Amino acid sequence: MSHSFRVEATAERLPEANTGLDAWWTSAGLPDEARFAFELVLEEIFMNVVMHGSPPEGPACTVEVTLDRRGDEVCMEVADDGVRFDPLTLEDPDTSTPIEDRRVGGLGVYFVREMMDTVHYRYSEGRNHLTVSKSLGPTT
Amino acid sequence: MNVSIENTEGGVSVASAHGRLDFGASAEFQKALEGAVAAKPKALVIECSALEYVSSAGLRAFLVAARAAKAGNVGFAACGLQPAVKEVFEVSGFSKIIDVQADLAAALAALA
Known part of the structure; x- marks a missing residue:
């Protein structure tokens, strides 16, 4: 059964989003060591919405996180009612650049791609939906 | 998240990072490291054995500090990375631009 929660997209609310994920993870009895990738990916997507999703003058948009377990796979959807934007159109950063020229911009979305097995974007009913999933490996 | 900085007898500063280095913690962490570099030690080591989590915002702080260290001719290394933090360093390519021990x-020993 899936679980959803909503958080206002502001930097101050990031811990609340993380707490929502942790609470579900624990109640679902999932292994601790697999949680990190989802915590990281949720922060990166959430902060992307905080930085770019809300119109400069308007109120902050709202993020809705939906978590689900399907067999050995965890699925997480992050939906927001902010500015329409597909983060998967961003180019990967060059991770071989020397230190003087290295940029951190774009690294967040790169993490989303690299840490998850699947990543999909769609825009529907006025909301961005980024859906990710990752296998937890064979369960014992 | 907190960071404490100690100076060793060999002139190396050791910054011990504890907890979660997320977006909210990154600015303060960066400031602490920049302050440590500005004090011109021989080298700055970030001791990460109690660092549980780092995101791209946290990596930015490492990058800014490592760059300042390089510009100021201060040695720079990170050590004791937990598996999750190590994975982030490797996926981002940071383990190629920051000395990880x-x-x-x-x-x-590497900075001596």
């Missing part, structure tokens, strides 16, 4: 003893 197994533990504090190895880091101090």
Whole structure:
């Protein structure tokens, strides 16, 4: 059964989003060591919405996180009612650049791609939906 | 998240990072590291054995500090990375631009 929660997209609310994920993870009895990738990916997507999703003058948009377990796979959807934007159109950063020229911009979305097995974007009913999933490996 | 900085007898500063280095913690962490570099030690080692989590915002702080260290001719290394933090360093390519050592003893030996 899936679980959803909503958080206002502001930097101050990031811990609340993380707490929502942790609470579900624990109640679902999932292994601790697999949680990190989802915590990281949720922060990166959430902060992307905080930085770019809300119109400069308007109120902050709202993020809705939906978590689900399907067999050995965890699925997480992050939906927001902010500015329409597909983060998967961003180019990967060059991770071989020397230190003087290295940029951190774009690294967040790169993490989303690299840490998850699947990543999909769609825009529907006025909301961005980024859906990710990752296998937890064979369960014992 | 908190960071404490100690100076060793060999002139190396050791910054011990504890907890979660997320977006909210990154600005303060960066400021602490920049302050440590500005004090011109021989080298700065970031001891990460109690660092549980780092995101791209946290990596930015490492990058800014490492760059300032390089510009100021201060040695720079990170050590004691937990598996999750190590994975972030590797996926981002940061383990190629920042000297990552197994533990504090190895880091101090490498910077001696």
